[in-house]
Amino acid sequence: MTTDTISPASPAEASSARYDFGAAETRWQQAWDSADCFSVPDVPPADRPKYYVLEMFPYPSGQLHMGHVRNYTLGDVLARFKRARGHAVLHPMGWDAFGLPAENAARERGSDPARWTLDNIAAMRGTLKRLGLSLNWDREIATCLPDYYGQQQKLFLDLWRHGLVERRDALVNWDPIDQTVLANEQVIDGRGWRSGAVVEKKRLSQWFLKITDFAPDLLSALDGLDDWPERVRVMQAHWIGRSEGARVRFALDRPAGAIESVEVYTTRPDTLFGMSFLAIAADHPLAAIAAQRDPAAAAFVAECRSLGTSEAAIESAEKRGYDTGLRVRHPFIEGATFPVWIANFVLMDYGTGAVFGCPCGDQRDLDFARKYGLPVPVVVLPPGADAEQVTVGDTALDGDGILIHSGFLDGLDTAAGKRAAIDRLEADGAGRGVVNWRLRDWGISRQRAWGCPIPVIHCTACGPQPVPDDQLPVRLPDDLDFARPGNALDHHPSWKHVSCPRCGAAALRETDTCDTFVDSAWYFARFTAPHAETPTDRAAADGWLPVDQYIGGIEHAILHLLYARFFTRAMRATGHLGVDEPFRRLFTQGMVLHESYRDAEGSWLYPDEVIRSTTGAVRRDTGEAVQIGRVEKMSKSKRNTVSPEAIIDRFGADTARWFVLSDSPPERDMEWTEAGVVGAARFGQRVFRLVSQVAAETQPAPMPDAFGDAADTLRRATHRTIAAVTEALESFTYNTAVARLHELASALSDASQQQRVADLDWARRECAETLSLLIGPMMPHLAETLWSALLPGRGLVAETAWPEADASLLVARTVTIAVQIMGKLRGTIEMPPDAPAEQVIAAAEAEQNVARLIEGKRVVKRIHVPNRIVNLVIAG
RNA sequence: GCCCGCCUGGCGGAAUGGUAGACGCAGCGGACUUAAAAUCCGCAGCCCAUAGGGCGUGCCGGUUCGAGUCCGGCGGCGGGCACCA
Numbered sequence: 001m002t003t004d005t006i007s008p009a010s011p012a013e014a015s016s017a018r019y020d021f022g023a024a025e026t027r028w029q030q031a032w033d034s035a036d037c038f039s040v041p042d043v044p045p046a047d048r049p050k051y052y053v054l055e056m057f058p059y060p061s062g063q064l065h066m067g068h069v070r071n072y073t074l075g076d077v078l079a080r081f082k083r084a085r086g087h088a089v090l091h092p093m094g095w096d097a098f099g100l101p102a103e104n105a106a107r108e109r110g111s112d113p114a115r116w117t118l119d120n121i122a123a124m125r126g127t128l129k130r131l132g133l134s135l136n137w138d139r140e141i142a143t144c145l146p147d148y149y150g151q152q153q154k155l156f157l158d159l160w161r162h163g164l165v166e167r168r169d170a171l172v173n174w175d176p177i178d179q180t181v182l183a184n185e186q187v188i189d190g191r192g193w194r195s196g197a198v199v200e201k202k203r204l205s206q207w208f209l210k211i212t213d214f215a216p217d218l219l220s221a222l223d224g225l226d227d228w229p230e231r232v233r234v235m236q237a238h239w240i241g242r243s244e245g246a247r248v249r250f251a252l253d254r255p256a257g258a259i260e261s262v263e264v265y266t267t268r269p270d271t272l273f274g275m276s277f278l279a280i281a282a283d284h285p286l287a288a289i290a291a292q293r294d295p296a297a298a299a300f301v302a303e304c305r306s307l308g309t310s311e312a313a314i315e316s317a318e319k320r321g322y323d324t325g326l327r328v329r330h331p332f333i334e335g336a337t338f339p340v341w342i343a344n345f346v347l348m349d350y351g352t353g354a355v356f357g358c359p360c361g362d363q364r365d366l367d368f369a370r371k372y373g374l375p376v377p378v379v380v381l382p383p384g385a386d387a388e389q390v391t392v393g394d395t396a397l398d399g400d401g402i403l404i405h406s407g408f409l410d411g412l413d414t415a416a417g418k419r420a421a422i423d424r425l426e427a428d429g430a431g432r433g434v435v436n437w438r439l440r441d442w443g444i445s446r447q448r449a450w451g452c453p454i455p456v457i458h459c460t461a462c463g464p465q466p467v468p469d470d471q472l473p474v475r476l477p478d479d480l481d482f483a484r485p486g487n488a489l490d491h492h493p494s495w496k497h498v499s500c501p502r503c504g505a506a507a508l509r510e511t512d513t514c515d516t517f518v519d520s521a522w523y524f525a526r527f528t529a530p531h532a533e534t535p536t537d538r539a540a541a542d543g544w545l546p547v548d549q550y551i552g553g554i555e556h557a558i559l560h561l562l563y564a565r566f567f568t569r570a571m572r573a574t575g576h577l578g579v580d581e582p583f584r585r586l587f588t589q590g591m592v593l594h595e596s597y598r599d600a601e602g603s604w605l606y607p608d609e610v611i612r613s614t615t616g617a618v619r620r621d622t623g624e625a626v627q628i629g630r631v632e633k634m635s636k637s638k639r640n641t642v643s644p645e646a647i648i649d650r651f652g653a654d655t656a657r658w659f660v661l662s663d664s665p666p667e668r669d670m671e672w673t674e675a676g677v678v679g680a681a682r683f684g685q686r687v688f689r690l691v692s693q694v695a696a697e698t699q700p701a702p703m704p705d706a707f708g709d710a711a712d713t714l715r716r717a718t719h720r721t722i723a724a725v726t727e728a729l730e731s732f733t734y735n736t737a738v739a740r741l742h743e744l745a746s747a748l749s750d751a752s753q754q755q756r757v758a759d760l761d762w763a764r765r766e767c768a769e770t771l772s773l774l775i776g777p778m779m780p781h782l783a784e785t786l787w788s789a790l791l792p793g794r795g796l797v798a799e800t801a802w803p804e805a806d807a808s809l810l811v812a813r814t815v816t817i818a819v820q821i822m823g824k825l826r827g828t829i830e831m832p833p834d835a836p837a838e839q840v841i842a843a844a845e846a847e848q849n850v851a852r853l854i855e856g857k858r859v860v861k862r863i864h865v866p867n868r869i870v871n872l873v874i875a876g
Numbered sequence: 877g878c879c880c881g882c883c884u885g886g887c888g889g890a891a892u893g894g895u896a897g898a899c900g901c902a903g904c905g906g907a908c909u910u911a912a913a914a915u916c917c918g919c920a921g922c923c924c925a926u927a928g929g930g931c932g933u934g935c936c937g938g939u940u941c942g943a944g945u946c947c948g949g950c951g952g953c954g955g956g957c958a959c960c961a
Contacts, residue, residue, distance in 0.1 A: 018914095230880075230881090231879090231880050231881070231955085231956075234879070234880060234956085235879090235880085235956060235957075238879075238956085238957065239957085241960065243960075243961085245961080264961085265960095265961065266961060267960090267961065268961080279961090319959080343959095344959085345959040345961090346959080346961080347959075347960070347961085349960095350959095350960045350961075351960075351961065352961095354961095355961045356961085357961095358961095362961070363877085363959095364959060364961080365961085436960085436961095438960055554955085554956090557956080558956095662888090662899090662900065662901095663888045663889060663899085663900060663901080664888060664889075665889080668882095668888095668889095670888080671887090671888070673887095673888090673901080675901055675902070676888085676900085676901065678901095679900065679901060680900095682914095683900090685914095686915090689915090733890095735888090735889075735890085735899085735900095736889095736890070736898085736899080738899075738900080739889090739890075739898065739899035739900075740898095740899080741899095742898095742899055742900070743898080743899070746899095749916085753916085753917095816895075817895090818894075818895035819895090820894085820895085820941085820942070822941075822942085823894095823940090823941065823942040823943095824942090825895055828895065849927090849928080852928095860941095861941060862941095863894090863941050863942075865894055865942095868894050868895085869894045869895075869942085871894080871941050871942060872941090873941050873942095
């Protein structure tokens, strides 16, 4: 190690009145580099526990924003803390580098997507380095490089061999602006999640990953993710959407074309006797037959399709339908038939695309029945209701109850009724109990050039063929033409023309690329062995995984995190991994918010263009009044962004880091304010002055045999702070760690203003050294500056063990005990810690104000909580 | 509509059922200074009162010697999902 060669900070750094953060930060970043402080081997060392800290890797947009600064600072505090606590820490960084913006830039400015992306990465890497993050830069990956996506192609082929990939025709969500297919998860309110365009339906041959194979496990394993936020688990459970019910076949009265029956999925087979009608989706095959026979039915089907997912769908939340004239027989009621309606609220891609309408037990069915005058048989008796009196008005009885008017089900409760109905259906061959899932398979085909090529060759004779291993990776061409709309890979002159690996005939490459969510679904595993010739190296993956702490935004609660959980299972099935779950602990951090500003014309202004005072704001250039808008998420459109680079230039990385850690708990949104940054900078300077003074006035010395009051008080503050900060860092309450360090700085300041004596000097030095180590995870550069000034030649904070609190100093010398009468505070007393109860109570009753108030009263009960409180209960 | 979460000074927030408001920001007073900046010291929930007292963690009620914290109900704010049969 290089510790011997590290010289103390220069006199200018260490003793000038103000801390020169710029020089110091560069200097320590170089020192960490040359000492190689943060590297770890692919297989974790056996002598220390491993700890894998991962923050969600960024998309290389070109600029780091404050959200990143917060995210990566939170992770870095943990990484540095765990390292100081003796862990081997894996803390890598990379780039989610495929995606549309690069293609858009290519289209708009003629740039090369690879060049554009790599330039952006270089810029953002520079900012990350300036932040002083303790990252394993030798593990850096970019998903747009063949090193990464080539391994992804191998992975894809392995999944294919294991039956986890399927190619099938599917009605897909087509984004007409981005000219690509979207996953269901990427369609929000009928619009593309990125473009905002109204999504159309289109039938295409697509590649699917069989995430539904793992649906039961993805759901049940959520229970074991104790260190994930509850709401994320709830969101995922809902997304996976398990339901228990029955499939019931309804025979048609008279066959319609080739169709003799309609299958329905229901979660309420117990209410089958409450049936009023059968409803099918507009895309149901039976609807197509009805449409052939009846122009009005065709018109209704067409209308449903056009409404589809558009705004109109939201506008007409109204249930609408069309009676086809077809009728179905009831499985339980001999001779009864019911009408078949096409209904706009029935979804073709959930269940079977058909439902039986039970208006009494389902609000939608009830609305529908009321609208079209269909009967509403009552079959559920809610708890406490009277069988003679129960009626259904405009609210369905969708809760549990006792079944009535239901033949053989009469008198059963909901659960028993379901079982009995399913038993009968199965006995009669009319249906069966099933478990249904909302989760669908993951369509990953995207008609984009800037993505991971799907390594498949289509041969007219042999069908789709995997690209042979010796031809991997399938590289993207470097001469893509983005002038034409559509997929640039598809209209590249030569790229797709290859020969079939099986028969040698002329064949075509797959020109679709992977959804970029595939790239991020396994990167955490690749980080464990980023240079391996296979997707993972088992020794490395087994050694480091799972990620011990994953940190990122709540916006990825469903998509990314579910895909990563799926890939972990899929890669386990293919032997690439050995773990069940990718992320042991998940932390979702809050957003960074800022005030927004508008000028008289209503144009948004950047914070830099505004001078803010306590009373208002004016334009920096003209002095005109500025309207202060809402505090909201930093965004380019509102111009309420603050550049991390500019903040580092003005205040230094440590100040930026300290500020994002202060005040707001990490999981909550925080407001970025100029005053807050200035406050953080002020604290850094204060600590610098206080510790520099100690460094100048004191020398390392053997511990004195005894300490006076002042020294003892300071030592207790020091050791209590060690305990408190340690606890705060363990529990992710960084804002309280900041508060405790403020207190310790104040304690040191108080001590430094007292008469100098040897034992106090020793305690001040102990405090200063401790303070330097404790701020290390948060303000690492300042910590190194102070440490080297206090203890020249003693190595780097980055390589120094975390301080241990002396248990004997964790209690104060005296404790303040509150004295209550009937639960109301009436005075306080000072006592030695752990004083005997009788003594404390006697002192409490002797307290001047307390004594006055209990005089002449009878104290009937005395509650004593050691070192906390005495509560006197008086009679009358 | 359903499911989560939250509600504490001027602001961000702190508080294993035990002195509510730590710590910071903004504010006020003072010291230093020719002055300012910087720095240091101090004050600071509201109301009445010069000892002290009343009220106070969205609202109403409950449990408890004691409730921001636990329980029941109501209200408000934020987020997620949403014809999922």
